[in-house]
Amino acid sequence: MPQELIFRPMSQLAPLLQKKEISPVELFNEAMDRIRRLQPSLNSFITITEEEGRRAAINAETEIRKGHYRGPLHGIPISIKDLFATRAVRTTAGSKVLAKWVPDYNATAVGRLDQAGMVMVGKAHMHEFAYGVTNDNPHYGPARNPWDRTRVSGGSSGGSGAAVASSQCTVSLGSDSGGSIRIPAAVCGVVGLKPTYARVSRYGAIPLAWSLDHVGPLTKSVEDAAIMLAAIAGPDPKDPSASSRAVPDYRKEMMGEVRGMRLGIPRQYFFEHVDPGIQQVVSAAIRQLESLGATSVEVDTPGLENCPAMEAHITLVEATSYHESYLKNQANDYGPGVRTDLEAGRYLLGTDYVKSQRARTLLQRNFNEAFKHADVIVSPTLPAFPPTVGDTWVQSGDLKESIIDAFLRFNIPHDLTGFPAISVPCGFSSTGLPIGFQIAGKAFDEVTVLKVANAYEQSTNWHLSRPAL
Amino acid sequence: METRSSRLNRRAWIQGSGVGFATLLFGSPLLAQEPPLRTTLRLMSAVTGTQLSDEWLEPTATLVSVILEDSKPLRSLELGAIEPATYFTAD
Numbered sequence: 001m002p003q004e005l006i007f008r009p010m011s012q013l014a015p016l017l018q019k020k021e022i023s024p025v026e027l028f029n030e031a032m033d034r035i036r037r038l039q040p041s042l043n044s045f046i047t048i049t050e051e052e053g054r055r056a057a058i059n060a061e062t063e064i065r066k067g068h069y070r071g072p073l074h075g076i077p078i079s080i081k082d083l084f085a086t087r088a089v090r091t092t093a094g095s096k097v098l099a100k101w102v103p104d105y106n107a108t109a110v111g112r113l114d115q116a117g118m119v120m121v122g123k124a125h126m127h128e129f130a131y132g133v134t135n136d137n138p139h140y141g142p143a144r145n146p147w148d149r150t151r152v153s154g155g156s157s158g159g160s161g162a163a164v165a166s167s168q169c170t171v172s173l174g175s176d177s178g179g180s181i182r183i184p185a186a187v188c189g190v191v192g193l194k195p196t197y198a199r200v201s202r203y204g205a206i207p208l209a210w211s212l213d214h215v216g217p218l219t220k221s222v223e224d225a226a227i228m229l230a231a232i233a234g235p236d237p238k239d240p241s242a243s244s245r246a247v248p249d250y251r252k253e254m255m256g257e258v259r260g261m262r263l264g265i266p267r268q269y270f271f272e273h274v275d276p277g278i279q280q281v282v283s284a285a286i287r288q289l290e291s292l293g294a295t296s297v298e299v300d301t302p303g304l305e306n307c308p309a310m311e312a313h314i315t316l317v318e319a320t321s322y323h324e325s326y327l328k329n330q331a332n333d334y335g336p337g338v339r340t341d342l343e344a345g346r347y348l349l350g351t352d353y354v355k356s357q358r359a360r361t362l363l364q365r366n367f368n369e370a371f372k373h374a375d376v377i378v379s380p381t382l383p384a385f386p387p388t389v390g391d392t393w394v395q396s397g398d399l400k401e402s403i404i405d406a407f408l409r410f411n412i413p414h415d416l417t418g419f420p421a422i423s424v425p426c427g428f429s430s431t432g433l434p435i436g437f438q439i440a441g442k443a444f445d446e447v448t449v450l451k452v453a454n455a456y457e458q459s460t461n462w463h464l465s466r467p468a469l
Numbered sequence: 470m471e472t473r474s475s476r477l478n479r480r481a482w483i484q485g486s487g488v489g490f491a492t493l494l495f496g497s498p499l500l501a502q503e504p505p506l507r508t509t510l511r512l513m514s515a516v517t518g519t520q521l522s523d524e525w526l527e528p529t530a531t532l533v534s535v536i537l538e539d540s541k542p543l544r545s546l547e548l549g550a551i552e553p554a555t556y557f558t559a560d
Contacts, residue, residue, distance in 0.1 A: 211554070309543040312536045327519075336528075343525050344532040346517045347510055352540055357553035359546060364554065 006030040006077070006167045007466060009221040010228075013170065014072035020064060024075030024119060027170075028057035031077035031121050034168045038469060042144050044153075044163040045122040046082045047090050053077070056119040063117070072227045074117030079169040081157050082123040083130055084110050085204040093206045094126040094156075096139045096333040097326050107204025108239065109173055109215050109232040116231045121169050125159025130175060130208040131319065131338045132156060133183050133407040134392075138335035142389045145187060146467040147433055151386045154184035154407070156208075160218045161188035166469055171219045171228055175205055177212040178311055179381075179411025182423040185218050186381035186436025189425045189465065191453070192218045193225040196444045197418030198243045200229070201236035209318035211357070212311075212415045221463055222424060222454040226250035229446060245444055254450035259293030261452065264374025269304040270410055273399035274383040278435050281427035282380045285437045289378075289456055299370040299377060303363050304413055308405065310356040310363075311412045317353045320345025364417045371442045376452050379410050381423040381436030410438060420446045424453045425462040434465075506530045 005013065005027050016022045035048055060075035085091050085103035092098045106114060114120075125143040127135045135143040135158025143158040145151040146166040153162040157174030161184025164172050174181040176194040185192025193216045200215040207213055217228035230250050236242040263286060265271070271279070286296060320327070320342050327334075327342055334342065370377060384394035384406045394406045414421040419440055426437035437456070441449035457463050507530040514520045521529060 306543045306546060309536070309540040312539065313543075316536070340525065340528045340532055343521060343529040344536070346519065347513060347529070347533045348536065352544070354553050355543060355546070355548070358548045358551050359543060360554040361551050362548060 006034060006170070009219070009224045010072060010076050010170050011221060011223040013076060014074070017064060017075045018069050024057040024060035024064070025054075027075060028053055028077055028119050028121070031169055034166065035121060038166055038168055041149055042146060042162050042166060043141050044125055044143055044159040044166065044168055045079065046092055046094065046125050046140050046159070047123040049089055049120050049122050052089060053119050053121045060117050060119060070115075070117040071231075073113060073231055076118060076171065077121045077169045078113060078118040079122050079124040079160060079163045079172040080110055080113075080120055081126050081160050081172065081174045083126055083175050083206050084173060085206075086110055086120070086123065089120075089123065091123065091206075092140075093130070094128045094137050094140060095335075095338070097330050098206075099139070103204075105204065108201035108236045110204065112232050113173065122163075124157065124163055124172055124174075127156035127158065127180075128335050128338045129206065129319070129323075130156035130177060130180055131341055133179065133404055134389075135159065135184070136389055138337075144389065145386060146469060147189060148431075150388045151433070152187070152389055154187040154386055156180040157192075157218060158184045161185055161190055161192070164188070164190045164218050164220060165467060167466070171217055171224055173228075173232070174216060174218050175208075176214045176216060176415065177208045178315065178408045178415055181214070181216050181218060182381050182411050182421060182436065182438060183407050185423040187386040187434065189434030189462075189467070190218055190220060191222055191225050191422065191424050191457075191463070192216070193229060193422045193446075193450075194414065194420060195229055195233065195446055196243070196420045198241045199420070199444065199446070200232050201234075201239040201242040203236055203238040203242075207318070207322050209315045210322075211318060212314060214415065214418075222254070222422070222450055222457045223251060225422065226254055226450050226454075243444070248447055250447060250450055253447045254454050256451060257293060258289060258452055258455040261294045261376070261448075262374045263289055263294050263296045263452075264299035264370055264377040265296050266299050266301045266370070266377055266379060269301070270379035273396045273401075274380055275385060275395065275397050277429050278380050278383065278385075279397070281435045282437055285426040285456060286378060288459060289452065292455055292459060294452070297374055299374050301366055301370050301377070301413070303359065303366050306359055307363070307412050307416060308408065310359050310416055311408060313348055313352045313356040316341060316345035317348055360416050363413065367413075367417050367419060368442070375441070375448055377440045379438045381410060381438040382407055383409060385429055385433050414440050419443050420449050422449050422453045424457055425465070426456070426460070427462055428465070506534050
């Protein structure tokens with residue numbers, strides 16, 4: 001049978017699985033064939049879980065055959081970022097420090113996907129301890145971009161983005177503290193959703209920075225992101241910060257028109273120092289939404305110029321605090337980049353950390369003010385294209401900057417506010433590299449974010465493009 | 470073309486080549502700032518409880534100085550009675 005099922009989004013596969021027209025084992029075999037063929041060149045996985053996956057696929061097949069269909073994730077091949085604890089499966093966080101760690105428990109989000117009937121095909125590659133944006137990993141090699149294997153896949157959920165884009169799995173679970181879901185989604189040409197902070201339990205996700213860490217999906221379509229979010233969101237006694245708000249039926253509620261909705265355009269900051277090719281494609285995406293009846297309004301979001309410094313103080317201090325005992329006992333097991341970030345975290349002032357958290361409150365207020373005039377705020381996800389592996393500088397229009405400065409720039413504000421944001425594919429560069437369109441919303445208003453993203457996606461074909469592999 | 474290399478991008482050195490790094494640092498105000506910062510970091514062992522080895526002293530001092538440089542506008546920000554969002558809740 002030709003390999004075609006694995007290219008489809010979950011929303012198309014689920015009804016076929018439910019009606020027993022296709023088998024979870026058949027789907028799993030297609031995913032494994034892709035993984036076997038592509039892992040040597042793309043390196044999207046740290047651990048491939050063929051045995052566990054086959055067992056889950058057979059279980060799913062048996063259950064569905066007996067009429068026990070669990071829902072749209074039942075029998076779907078999924079990769080899990082290696083940041084999430086997986087029972088009886090090695091969890092490295094992309095580091096030598098945890099190279100031999102086999103948890104005896106599941107992260108809450110993993111447990112929920114398991115309950116929903118997922119078939120885990122592997123632990124996706126990631127930047128060491130999620131502490132970077134390239135996924136150029138000193139311990140496990142770089143995860144490469146399916147659209148151009150000489151380039152980085154973005155990070156820190158780079159393996160997740162590459163695995164979904166190259167159809168080695170249908171969906172993936174990632175995490176985002178400074179853009180780590182949306183960055184790889186943008187550079188790999190898939191959908192990446194960072195939900196509101198605490199919408200999804202962080203229990204069992206190895207922290208980068210507790211107050212910035214978000215858990216969310218990378219998928220082939222907006223509808224799949226809605227399905228994934230519904231499965232993993234909700235309160236969790238193991239994570240006291242997890243919100244107790246009711247979880248909407250995202251998939252149902254996101255359907256509908258965007259006519260009359262207001263697109264906030266923050267010209268300052270979010271549209272400055274952007275590659276002209278990206279600027280052009282994102283402007284076209286805004287016009288596309290306008291053609292569907294949405295209206296654009298310019299919005300002001302002051303205080304953004306402090307975001308990089310706020311991110312630095314919060315991330316470095318919280319990360320160093322978490323890693324204190326590993327630093328004491330296994331310091332030489334860290335790669336040089338992460339080791340230096342962790343060492344530097346010891347020398348930043350508590351007053352700067354608290355000031356950053358206070359400025360964060362102000363930022364939330366400023367964004368809430370902007371949301372009085374707009375339903376969503378749109379921007380490019382990234383100002384520049386991903387560089388080749390090993391290169392750390394990018395050209396963001398008129399600005400040459402480090403990849404970390406460039407890739408965090410439009411992403412970190414939404415981690416600092418904790419408000420939801422999604423990246424959807426919106427076109428390609430002249431050299432065939434994908435471009436991401438970012439749509440952000442009010443706290444816990446994922447429905448509106450998904451609605452705008454879905455309306456855009458359904459009126460274009462960008463999400464249907466596949467890398468030639 | 471505008472570049473920020475004159476003050477060295479935060480964490481840019483991490484994956485950069487030694488040559489690129491030296492080039493970027495040349496002429497930077499950080500050059501003047503770093504030797505005293507290295508000394509300060511050494512002296513801070515009493516505060517941090519750890520002794521930073523020579524191997525890590527220079528890159529750490531570089532990164533800290535970049536962050537401090539980036540933080541000047543933040544430090545001058547007047548926040549009045551605004552409290553920290555140490556534990557974000559949107560509920």
